[in-house]
Amino acid sequence: MGKKMERDSIVMNENEAKEKIRHFLVKFIKKFDLKDDEDIFESRLVNSLFAMQLVLFVEKEFKIKVENKDLDLKNFNSINSIFTFIDGKKSA
Amino acid sequence: MRIELTPQQSKQQESFKHFVDDEIFPYADDYDQQQRIPMKTIKKFAEKGWLGVTIPTENGGLEMDTISWGLLCEEIGRASSSFLSLITVHYMLCKALTSWGTDFQKEYWLPKLANGEILGAFGLTEPEFGSDAKNVGTSAHFADGDYVLNGSKKWISCGQIADLFLIIAQCDGAPCAFIVEKNTPGFFVEPINDMLGFRAAMLAELRMKDCRIPEKNLVGKIGFGFSHVAAAALDSGRYTIAWGCVGLGRACQEASISYATERKQFDNYIKDHQLIQKMIADMITNVKAARLLCFNAGYLKSTKDPQMIMATSIAKYFASKMAAKASSDAVQIHGANGCSSLYPVQRYMRDAKIMEIIEGSNQMQQILIARYGYMGI
Numbered sequence A: 001m002g003k004k005m006e007r008d009s010i011v012m013n014e015n016e017a018k019e020k021i022r023h024f025l026v027k028f029i030k031k032f033d034l035k036d037d038e039d040i041f042e043s044r045l046v047n048s049l050f051a052m053q054l055v056l057f058v059e060k061e062f063k064i065k066v067e068n069k070d071l072d073l074k075n076f077n078s079i080n081s082i083f084t085f086i087d088g089k090k091s092a
Numbered sequence B: 001m002r003i004e005l006t007p008q009q010s011k012q013q014e015s016f017k018h019f020v021d022d023e024i025f026p027y028a029d030d031y032d033q034q035q036r037i038p039m040k041t042i043k044k045f046a047e048k049g050w051l052g053v054t055i056p057t058e059n060g061g062l063e064m065d066t067i068s069w070g071l072l073c074e075e076i077g078r079a080s081s082s083f084l085s086l087i088t089v090h091y092m093l094c095k096a097l098t099s100w101g102t103d104f105q106k107e108y109w110l111p112k113l114a115n116g117e118i119l120g121a122f123g124l125t126e127p128e129f130g131s132d133a134k135n136v137g138t139s140a141h142f143a144d145g146d147y148v149l150n151g152s153k154k155w156i157s158c159g160q161i162a163d164l165f166l167i168i169a170q171c172d173g174a175p176c177a178f179i180v181e182k183n184t185p186g187f188f189v190e191p192i193n194d195m196l197g198f199r200a201a202m203l204a205e206l207r208m209k210d211c212r213i214p215e216k217n218l219v220g221k222i223g224f225g226f227s228h229v230a231a232a233a234l235d236s237g238r239y240t241i242a243w244g245c246v247g248l249g250r251a252c253q254e255a256s257i258s259y260a261t262e263r264k265q266f267d268n269y270i271k272d273h274q275l276i277q278k279m280i281a282d283m284i285t286n287v288k289a290a291r292l293l294c295f296n297a298g299y300l301k302s303t304k305d306p307q308m309i310m311a312t313s314i315a316k317y318f319a320s321k322m323a324a325k326a327s328s329d330a331v332q333i334h335g336a337n338g339c340s341s342l343y344p345v346q347r348y349m350r351d352a353k354i355m356e357i358i359e360g361s362n363q364m365q366q367i368l369i370a371r372y373g374y375m376g377i
Helices: A014-029 A048-062 A079-091 B007-023 B025-034 B039-047 B066-079 B081-100 B103-115 B225-262 B274-302 B308-339 B345-355 B362-375
Strands: A004-007 A010-013 B120-123 B139-143 B146-156 B164-171 B174-181 B187-191 B204-214
Touching (some): A010 A014, A014 A048, A048 A079, A048 B225, A048 B308, B007 B039, B025 B066, B025 B081, B025 B345, B039 B081, B066 B081, B066 B225, B066 B274, B081 B103, B081 B120, B081 B225, B081 B345, B120 B146, B146 B164, B146 B174, B164 B204, B164 B225, B174 B204, B174 B225, B225 B274, B308 B345, B308 B362
Parallel strands (some): B139 B164
Antiparallel strands (some): B139 B146, B187 B204
């Protein structure tokens, strides 16, 4: 089991969080074997609205606020980086 | 599932309607003819706090719920599409700053935008770039601690009177967004008049020639100006336009019923002719359908659901098409009277055409909607 993340007083583990992220991403990039460290922007399959939807997804699903200072592709370019970003926000 | 307004929303709706009936509706044709909205009317609107409906309370706004915000736009749209345009672009700037502004930008600018001390506008479209917005030609480069902007923006609603602009540019090929004050040296505003519709929206062309703005005016980060900053603003714009089209459709419906009830042909009121009834029935049905799509988009916005973006595009697409058809039928019902300045329906028809073009043309909405349909989302 990986790191643990507090969410509405329910403890959620890393695998569960990554599975939620993967489930959201594959709807857009149609790659069902998406690896945790695979760069989703390199696929060039995501459109311009995807970026905003990704922000809305992480905000709603993980109850965090994505802010000006968080705008960095490194925070959003793979399942691993999205998880690390969310984990960092939750821990802050 | 319940689709009904809360008591608070119903109360707000009454308040919006009362204001619009008193302050905007009777004068909307004058605005259209004079091609401007009086500042005193904008001031009265601002005094209600309604320029800050989307701004968080901590920044001086009302932080109104998304449905009430929509109801306000519906009432404004019923009276004047030009006034709707003014608040649309103001809210777009507010949304961009609320979502992606720095702490300083939020604390400094949002209270002024909320109380109407300043008016905002949105500068994306250029003479050569409309729907192809990601390739705007306005350039920005960093020099001696400032960003230097060069380029021009066209068809900018409220451009003649706005104090603060959100300008989308390219910095070394990366999309970026900046706030620019109207009095900045190198920033020029040229009024555009005699448009088909939205004639009182006080459109302008903006020119930037070595326009230096401080680094702190960058909104978001370099590279995120379109995908995040402009996209947030456009989503807000589509939402207000969608609701405004519901209002415009209602205006067509109300004007048509009123006229058909008074106008006699062949010894009968034209409301009793079945071909007139067909047009009015379609108006009533399609206005209600558009409003339900707006409720859906508003609900998804209130829960910050990722589906809200497509729901808003769909609402804007359907509602603007509805307004175009309703206004065309309203003119048809009015006959020659409808083509004259004696009745407002000719204005409704001219304004409705603009609704199909602004904040992403309907063809761009169709492409997006179809693409999402193919994805099975």
